[in-house]
Amino acid sequence: MMRFARACSFVFLAAALAGCSSLGDMFAGKDNDDVLPGTRISVLALERELRPSIETTDTRIILPQPEDTSIWPGAGGLSHHAMHHMVIGDLPARVWSAGIGEGSGLRNRMFAEPIIAGGRVYTMDADGRVAAFDSKNGRRLWRVDTAPEVEEDNHFNGGAIAIEGDRIYATSGAAEVLAMNAADGKVLWRATTETPVRAAPAVSGGRVFVTTIENQVIAFAANDGAQLWTYAGASTPTILLGGSAPAVDGGVVVAALSTGELAALRADNGSLLWSETVVAIRRTEAAASLPDIAARPVIDRGRVFAVGQSGLIVAIDLRTGNRLWEAPVAGIYQPWIAGDFLYTVTIDAEAVCIDARSGRILWVTQLRAWEDENDREDRVIWAGPVLASDRLILVNSLSEAISISPYSGEVIGQMELPASTTMAPVFANATMFVLDDDGDLTAYQ
Numbered sequence: 001m002m003r004f005a006r007a008c009s010f011v012f013l014a015a016a017l018a019g020c021s022s023l024g025d026m027f028a029g030k031d032n033d034d035v036l037p038g039t040r041i042s043v044l045a046l047e048r049e050l051r052p053s054i055e056t057t058d059t060r061i062i063l064p065q066p067e068d069t070s071i072w073p074g075a076g077g078l079s080h081h082a083m084h085h086m087v088i089g090d091l092p093a094r095v096w097s098a099g100i101g102e103g104s105g106l107r108n109r110m111f112a113e114p115i116i117a118g119g120r121v122y123t124m125d126a127d128g129r130v131a132a133f134d135s136k137n138g139r140r141l142w143r144v145d146t147a148p149e150v151e152e153d154n155h156f157n158g159g160a161i162a163i164e165g166d167r168i169y170a171t172s173g174a175a176e177v178l179a180m181n182a183a184d185g186k187v188l189w190r191a192t193t194e195t196p197v198r199a200a201p202a203v204s205g206g207r208v209f210v211t212t213i214e215n216q217v218i219a220f221a222a223n224d225g226a227q228l229w230t231y232a233g234a235s236t237p238t239i240l241l242g243g244s245a246p247a248v249d250g251g252v253v254v255a256a257l258s259t260g261e262l263a264a265l266r267a268d269n270g271s272l273l274w275s276e277t278v279v280a281i282r283r284t285e286a287a288a289s290l291p292d293i294a295a296r297p298v299i300d301r302g303r304v305f306a307v308g309q310s311g312l313i314v315a316i317d318l319r320t321g322n323r324l325w326e327a328p329v330a331g332i333y334q335p336w337i338a339g340d341f342l343y344t345v346t347i348d349a350e351a352v353c354i355d356a357r358s359g360r361i362l363w364v365t366q367l368r369a370w371e372d373e374n375d376r377e378d379r380v381i382w383a384g385p386v387l388a389s390d391r392l393i394l395v396n397s398l399s400e401a402i403s404i405s406p407y408s409g410e411v412i413g414q415m416e417l418p419a420s421t422t423m424a425p426v427f428a429n430a431t432m433f434v435l436d437d438d439g440d441l442t443a444y445q
Contacts, residue, residue: 050329050350053360061353061362061407064339066389072116072426074162075200075296076334080249082300084338086388086427092444095431096138097418101125103439104422111198111243112160114435115168116428118182122168124161125439130170130185135429138443144185148174158198160245162208164222169208171197177210177220189225193218199243202253205267209246215257217246219270229270233257249299252318254306256293262306264321274321280312280328296334305356307331307344315359325359333424338387343406345382345394351404365409371398384424388432395421395434418442 068087069077077083100123104110112124120141121133128147133140146159158173167188168180173196179188195214202209207228208220215233220226233255244256252273253265260279265272278293297306299318307313311330316323329352335344341362342354349369353362371378384394391403391412397420403413419436426433432444 050346050348050352050361050364052363059355059360059362061341062339063341063387063390063406068430069428070117071163072114072428073164074115074202075113075160075245076247076298077426079202079204079247080299081245081247081296081334082298082337083427084387086386087430088388088391088393088427088432089430089445090389092415092432095443095445097440097442098133098138098140100131100133100435100439100441101129101143102127104437109158110423110435110437110439111158112200113423114426114433114441115161115163116426116433117163120182121433121441121443122161122163122182123435123441124159124170128159128172128174130161130168130180132182132185133441135431135443138441142185144180144187146170146172146176146178146180146187148176158196158243160198160200162201162203162245164203167222169201169203169222171199171201171210173198175212177201177208177218177225179208179222179225191220191225191227197243200245202246202248204248205251207267209248209253209255209267211243211246211255211257213243213258215259215261217253217255217263217265217270219253219267231255231263231265231270231272233261233263234259244294244296247297247299247304250302250318252299254297254299254304254318256295256297256306258293260293260308260310262293262297262304262316264304264318273319276314276316276321276323278306278308278312278314279310280308280330294332298335298337300337300356303356305335305337305342307335309347313342313344313354315356327354327359327361329354329361333383336385336387336392338406341406343385343387343392345385349380349382351382351385351392351394351409353406353409363409365404365411367394367402367411368396368398381422383422386424386427388427393425393432395423395425397422397437399436401425401434 066085066087102125108126110126131143161170175193178190195212197210217231219228246255262276295307304316313329314326342356349367351365381397385392395401399417401415419438421436
């Protein structure tokens with residue numbers, strides 16, 4: 001389990017798995033003669049292979065044209081996380097590489113995807129240091145330690161960043177939210193939270209929205225850090241290490257909580273519009289039985305798309321909360337919407353295309369799932385996908401990036417990366433930026 005946790009950036013609380021070694025004794029029973037009537041069905045039979053829907057053979061996949069952007073302001077791009085179709089060259093080559101600081105290790109993890117604005121790339125390392133780099137050549141412009149002094153000798157463990165205008169907003173594993181000047185990193189204000197915030201903030205309309213590890217959704221005023229409102233979701237004793245940035249669009253904040261709940265809140269006052277549970281109790285692995293929604297939700301044209309760890313992806317009407325469809329897909333990374341089609345990678349290393357109008361599965365491509373495929377040891381962790389120039393791009397813990405046809409699911413290319421990579425790439429100015437687990441940021445064009 002330690003090797004698995006090290007690879008996938010998620011650590012489970014020990015209490016959740018403490019009884020695993022005794023499960024055989026628990027179900028064996030003391031008296032073999034006491035047999036209950038009925039038909040015996042192996043729990044392993046509940047695991048179902050993911051397959052395309054039969055009725056989708058005539059569906060034609062038509063995608064929006066690639067469109068470049070000069071900014072990637074937060075985790076998942078814009079605050080609604082619907083970036084559709086990005087731009088990258090036909091044969092991406094390394095342009096520059098720079099170390100951002102401390103990478104992911106046994107005790108500390110990086111949770112901050114790079115953000116891009118004003119010709120700069122901003123990063124946060126595993127120790128909470130925020131840095132700015134020139135996006136053209138990788139030259140470091142400044143670096144600031146955001147961790148409070150009390151944390152210097154401890155493990156920071158968490159935090160991420162977003163930008164709006166001339167300010168960077170950062171969350172903290174030390175239970176803080178802060179604003180910084182994007183020009184030089186000067187801290188402008190700090191606000192405390194009751195518990196740590198490991199997921200990235202979402203910034204929209206002069207407000208900063210964060211979700212704590214105890215499922216509190218909090219809105220702060222972007223100008224001075226004043227707390228505007230709080231929504232308290234139910235807590236859960238067992239969570240995945242990390243978290244999910246809220247999605248914001250049309251005056252609505254959609255937060256994914258570790259209980260498997262999606263909560264839609266009014267951005268102005270935090271009142272609950274609706275809530276929905278994204279939980280499917282079908283899987284048998286201990287990890288997959290957790291209800292956590294680790295993947296960021298996506299809002300696109302009045303619909304919310306969310307995938308849960310336990311085995312369900314759903315589409316929900318943003319205004320009413322009515323479920324439009326569901327499909328038996330389990331994932332921990334944000335699904336990618338492109339026009340009328342939704343792409344995701346499952347925890348079983350399957351790349352999947354779904355018709356976003358109906359929820360029907362159009363194609364499934366099995367990727368490499370194990371480092372040792374013969375003994376089925378050490379899972380390969382896949383991050384993404386991102387759609388760029390008619391290619392779905394995924395990265396993995398084997399130091400690889402692959403491209404897949406968004407139309408057929410065929411693997412059409414592969415590129416070696418400098419190190420294991422478990423955060424999806426980000427895009428701006430026809431450039432792909434990849435932050436690997438060693439803490440090295442590389443630009444490709």
